[in-house]
Every structure is written in C-alpha cells, then in structure tokens.
Amino acid sequence: MTPLSRVVIGSLLILAWPTAHAADGQKIFTQGGANPAAMACIGCHGPDGKGIAAAGFPRLAGLPAGYLSKQLQDWRNGTRKQPVMEPLAKALSDDEIKAVSAYLASLPAEPVADLRRQQIADDPTTRLALYGDWGRQIPGCVQCHGPGGSGVGEHFPPLAGQPAAYLVAQLNAWRDGSRSNDPNQLMVGVAKAMTDDEVKAIAAFFARPAHPEVTP
Ligand code: HEC
Ligand code: HEC
Structure with a gap:
C-alpha cells in the first residue's frame, strides 16, 4: 500500500466511524426514535415537514436546528407544555434530538417575500x-x-x-x-x-x- 492510499483509507475510516454510531435524523423523522413513544414526526408534521395547516401542526422544514432542538429540550425541562409533544420529546435521546433537528433544518421551506x-x-x-x-x-x-x-x-x-x-x-x-x-x-x-x-x-x-x- 502506498503511503498516500494509507492516508486516504485512514481518513475514510475516520469519516465513516461517527456516522455508524450517530442517530439518523431522516429515519427518526419517517419511522420514529428508538423508544416507541417517540413517534414518527412525518405523521403529524407532513411528508415534507411543512406541517398540516388544517390541524394546526407547525412546519418544521427549514427551521433552524438550534431553535428546534431547544424546543424539544424545553418540553423535557417543562418550560414548554403541550400534551402531544411533551411525552414525545421526553422519549427522544439527546443524540436523536440533535440528529432530527439537523435533518429538519436541511429540508427546503417555501420562499418568503421580503x-x-x-x-x-x-x-x-x-x-x-x-x-x-x-x-x-x-x-x-x-x-x-x-x-x-x-x-x-x-x-x-x-x-x-x-x-x-x-x-x-x-x-x-x-x-x-x-x-x-x-x-x-x-x-x-x-x-x-x-x-x-x-x-x-x-x-x-x-x-x-x-x-x-x-x-x-
Ligand atoms: C401526534 C402528532 C405529532 C407527532 C407524531 C409529532 N409532533 Fe411535533 N408537534 C405536534 C403539535 C400538535 C405541535 C404544536 C405544539 C404546540 O402547540 O405547542 C408540534 C410542535 C413541534 C415543534 C415545535 C415547532 C415550533 O415552531 O416551535 C417541534 C420542534 C416538533 N413538534 C418536533 C417534532 C419531532 C422532531 C417529531 C418526531 C420525532 C414530532 N414533532 C412528532 C404534533 C406532533
Ligand atoms: C424582541 C424580539 C421579539 C419580538 C419583537 C417578537 N418576537 Fe416572537 N419570538 C422571539 C423569540 C426569541 C422567539 C423564540 C422563543 C423560544 O426560544 O421558544 C419567538 C417566538 C415566537 C413565536 C413562536 C414561533 C414558533 O414556531 O413556535 C410566535 C408565534 C411569535 N414569536 C410571534 C411574534 C409576534 C406576532 C410578534 C409581534 C407582535 C413577535 N413575535 C415579536 C422574539 C421576538
């Protein structure tokens, strides 16, 4: 093996390692978290994360990841109370909150006029x-x-x-x-x-x- 290919393979391993362990945001969105009480988001927030207006379910697509994860943490610490999201947020792990927030932030949102x-x-x-x-x-x-x-x-x-x-x-x-x-x-x-x-x-x-x- 040439020194260069050793470096390349080494960096690939380093890149691949964390993803193998981290929670998968898209999977949490479509299938839910590891705890069954963390239901799939897609059922209420819509297939593209744009919410369901008639039901009053908010859009999550394109919202900032920091804001989203803060809201989920706020339901866990009781500064935000709501009967549906509170148990759901409590059933997500910290890693799952981070992963699903990053995924949602990456989804496209409707453009807004200035x-x-x-x-x-x-x-x-x-x-x-x-x-x-x-x-x-x-x-x-x-x-x-x-x-x-x-x-x-x-x-x-x-x-x-x-x-x-x-x-x-x-x-x-x-x-x-x-x-x-x-x-x-x-x-x-x-x-x-x-x-x-x-x-x-x-x-x-x-x-x-x-x-x-x-x-x-
Ligand atoms: C059974 C329906 C339901 C499911 C499933 C659901 N949500 Fe929600 N979600 C709601 C409702 C209703 C609200 C509005 C709560 C309120 O009025 O405060 C909400 C609000 C939110 C908010 C706050 C948005 C904002 O703008 O502040 C976040 C974040 C959120 N949900 C994330 C998730 C995630 C992540 C999942 C999947 C792991 C999920 N939700 C699954 C019904 C649901
Ligand atoms: C001084 C700054 C400030 C002003 C002015 C302000 N907001 Fe906010 N607003 C915030 C912040 C910060 C949050 C997010 C709080 C959190 O972390 O949950 C917020 C959140 C909200 C939310 C919740 C959004 C969601 O997705 O759940 C609504 C609704 C809202 N603001 C409406 C308004 C309206 C209507 C006005 C004008 C009458 C207004 N705000 C003026 C700072 C402001």
Missing part, C-alpha cells in the same frame, strides 16, 4: 407586524423575526407560513403561562400586550404564504 421591498398596505395589523406599538411597548414582529417573518439566525424562528391556528396557540400559551421558554422573556410581554383580535389578525397575516397580493 416585506421591505414591497408596497405595504396601511392597516393596523401590518403596522403592528412591521413597526409594533411603542405606546404598549410592542416592537414590530419583523424586528426580531426578520423581513416577512422569515426568521433570523438560530434563535428567532420564522412565523411566515406557519398555520394561523398554531401561531394563535403559541401567543396564547405565553399569555396563560404554558410556554415560558423565551430567552429574556422576549415574547411574553409582547403576547400579553396584544388583544385577542390582534392575536388572530397577526396570526392570519403571517400564515399567508408569501404575501402574493404584492409583488417584490
């Missing part, structure tokens, strides 16, 4: 989304969630394209205390300052696929 480049309708919901209401200490949602609500970095999740029923449920969860996992309580104040009608309207605003009525 609101900054669009003609913005002047209605109260759009104003709240873009500029907030400083009289009530509500910053604009897009200031943290990115243009069009498309998400920013690992910790500010996208709102765009999530089912309206899911977005309403999350804002209400902060209001009733069943979700208290937001870093520095960034969301609880925002959610509590909003009226029921605003919660519904803002959810419908971001749930619209890509603001098709205005072209970039």
Whole structure:
C-alpha cells in the first residue's frame, strides 16, 4: 500500500466511524426514535415537514436546528407544555434530538417575500407586524423575526407560513403561562400586550404564504 492510499483509507475510516454510531435524523423523522413513544414526526408534521395547516401542526422544514432542538429540550425541562409533544420529546435521546433537528433544518421551506421591498398596505395589523406599538411597548414582529417573518439566525424562528391556528396557540400559551421558554422573556410581554383580535389578525397575516397580493 502506498503511503498516500494509507492516508486516504485512514481518513475514510475516520469519516465513516461517527456516522455508524450517530442517530439518523431522516429515519427518526419517517419511522420514529428508538423508544416507541417517540413517534414518527412525518405523521403529524407532513411528508415534507411543512406541517398540516388544517390541524394546526407547525412546519418544521427549514427551521433552524438550534431553535428546534431547544424546543424539544424545553418540553423535557417543562418550560414548554403541550400534551402531544411533551411525552414525545421526553422519549427522544439527546443524540436523536440533535440528529432530527439537523435533518429538519436541511429540508427546503417555501420562499418568503421580503416585506421591505414591497408596497405595504396601511392597516393596523401590518403596522403592528412591521413597526409594533411603542405606546404598549410592542416592537414590530419583523424586528426580531426578520423581513416577512422569515426568521433570523438560530434563535428567532420564522412565523411566515406557519398555520394561523398554531401561531394563535403559541401567543396564547405565553399569555396563560404554558410556554415560558423565551430567552429574556422576549415574547411574553409582547403576547400579553396584544388583544385577542390582534392575536388572530397577526396570526392570519403571517400564515399567508408569501404575501402574493404584492409583488417584490
Ligand atoms: C401526534 C402528532 C405529532 C407527532 C407524531 C409529532 N409532533 Fe411535533 N408537534 C405536534 C403539535 C400538535 C405541535 C404544536 C405544539 C404546540 O402547540 O405547542 C408540534 C410542535 C413541534 C415543534 C415545535 C415547532 C415550533 O415552531 O416551535 C417541534 C420542534 C416538533 N413538534 C418536533 C417534532 C419531532 C422532531 C417529531 C418526531 C420525532 C414530532 N414533532 C412528532 C404534533 C406532533
Ligand atoms: C424582541 C424580539 C421579539 C419580538 C419583537 C417578537 N418576537 Fe416572537 N419570538 C422571539 C423569540 C426569541 C422567539 C423564540 C422563543 C423560544 O426560544 O421558544 C419567538 C417566538 C415566537 C413565536 C413562536 C414561533 C414558533 O414556531 O413556535 C410566535 C408565534 C411569535 N414569536 C410571534 C411574534 C409576534 C406576532 C410578534 C409581534 C407582535 C413577535 N413575535 C415579536 C422574539 C421576538
């Protein structure tokens, strides 16, 4: 064996070794985790991970891996409470959480229009989304969630394209205390300052696929 081929084979072995032991994210998504209580995600989050809007099941495809794994850990540590996902998250191992989050983050998501480049309708919901209401200490949602609500970095999740029923449920969860996992309580104040009608309207605003009525 030449020294070069020895190096090549050696590096192949090093590359192959961790994958043989690591959890398989795609398999967890389609078939579930090693513990049968960790049901396959695909059944509720849809074949492409884009969620099932009619049921209020959120999209996971293209969400940041850091955000996804944090949510699963939050169900385990009790700062996020929900009867379906809580036992499921508890049945996943740390390795499985890491693997399935990385897999989901790699799935393609629908493109989101950039609101900054669009003609913005002047209605109260759009104003709240873009500029907030400083009289009530509500910053604009897009200031943290990115243009069009498309998400920013690992910790500010996208709102765009999530089912309206899911977005309403999350804002209400902060209001009733069943979700208290937001870093520095960034969301609880925002959610509590909003009226029921605003919660519904803002959810419908971001749930619209890509603001098709205005072209970039
Ligand atoms: C039986 C249905 C069901 C199955 C199976 C399921 N989920 Fe969920 N999932 C839900 C529901 C319902 C919610 C919304 C929970 C809420 O309202 O807080 C959710 C929410 C989530 C969220 C939060 C998304 C966000 O934007 O914060 C993550 C992450 C998640 N699920 C991951 C998974 C993973 C990973 C699997 C597979 C191992 C899985 N789910 C399997 C029903 C399910
Ligand atoms: C100061 C920053 C900030 C502002 C402003 C903000 N958010 Fe958030 N929001 C966050 C963070 C951070 C999270 C993720 C918290 C976590 O880790 O679970 C979040 C999460 C959410 C979620 C849950 C998403 C999911 O996938 O479960 C919803 C819904 C939401 N925000 C709606 C809004 C709306 C509507 C507004 C405007 C009225 C808004 N946010 C303004 C920081 C912000």
